[in-house]
Amino acid sequence: MSDQVLPADAAPAAPRSGRRRGGDWLLVLRQNGSLLFAIALFALLYLGYHLAHPRGFTTQVLVQNANEAFTLAMVAMAQTIPVLLGGLDLSVGAVMTMVNCIASHLVIGSPGQIALGILACLASGALAGFVNGCVVVYGRIPPIIATLATAAIAIGVALLLRPTPGGKLDEDLNWAMTNSVADFAETFGLADGGKAPWLAPVAWLPVPVVLLVLVVVLVWLPFRRTVTGRTIYAIGSSESAAYMSGLPLNRAKIAAFTLAGFFAGVGGLFLAIQTSSGNADLPQAGAYTLNSIASVVIGGTSLVGGSGGPVGSIFGTLVLRVISFGFRVFDIPPLLQPLFEGLVLLAAVSLGAARALRVRNTLDLFR
Incomplete structure (x- = not known):
C-alpha cells in the first residue's frame, strides 16, 4: 500500500491550496484597504512632520503629540461604535465635556479618593451612553436625533458643574499621565524609580500611547x-x-452606546488630567464631535454601518492631528488653518459618503 501511485488528479491539490491562500490574502487586503491606507497616510505625514521639525524625532515631541491626540482618539472610538450600527452619536463631545467637568471636582485628594473619582468619571460616561441606548431602543428615536437631545443635557450638566473654567486635579497624576513611562514609574516609585533594566525598552514611550493600547x-x-x-x-x-437570525438586537444597541459613552468618558477624564481643570466649552464639544466623525471616515469605517472599527478611527485621528501639528512647523497663518482643516474634513466625509452611495447592498462593503 505504501508504494501505491497517487491518481493523476491528486498532484494539483497543493497548487490549488496555494492559490486559495493567495486569494485569502488578497481578500484580507481588500477588506482592510481603508485601514491600511489610513496607516500609510499617517506614517507618511508623520515622517514628513518629524523631518521638518527643528527638534526632530525626540521623546519630548512624541509625548506632546500623544497628549494632543489621545482625547480625540478616544472620542473617535466612541463615535465608531454607533456608526457601526448605522447611526451617528452627536453627544460624544458633550459627554466628554461633562466628564471633564466632573473630573475637575472629584480627581483629587488621597489615592483612594482619586481612584473613586476616576471610577465615578468612567461610570458617568458609561451611564450617559446607556441613557442614549435606552432612548434609541425604547423610545424608537433615530440615533442622530436622540443623541442631539442628550448632548444638550450633557452640556447643561457640565455648565451646572463648571459655570466658568476651573478646578484642580492631583499634580502627581497630571505629571505621570502626560509624560513618558519612565516619568510615570518614577512619580509613583515603580520599577526602581523608573530605572529598572526591564523597563528600559519602553521607558521612552508616552503614557497616553500605552493607555490607548490598553484600552483597545x-x-x-x-x-x-x-x-x-x-x-x-x-x-x-x-x-x-x-433579527431573523435571532440575535439580541436591543442588547447590542444599548451595549454599543454604553461603550461609546465609556470611551468618551475616558477622553474627558484624560483631558481633565492633562489640563488640570474642567471647562464646559460648547464650541469645544462640537469640534470634538465633528472631528470624531472625520476620524471615523478617514479610518475606513463605513457611514452605513457594518464595516470598520475603532482601530482605524485611531489612525484617522492621528492623520488629523498630524495635519494640525504641521501648521506649527510650516508656520501656516492662523486665519488659514480653519480653511485647511475644513477642506480636509469635507474631503474625508465626502469620500465616505461617496462610497456609501455607490453601494446597493451593504454586504458589498465586505467584498
Missing part, C-alpha cells in the same frame, strides 16, 4: 469577540437579517 486590548478586542460585539456588525450590515 483590554476593552475593545474582548468586546468585539462577544456575541453582542458581533451583533453590532450584523445590525450595521443588515438589521432585518440580524
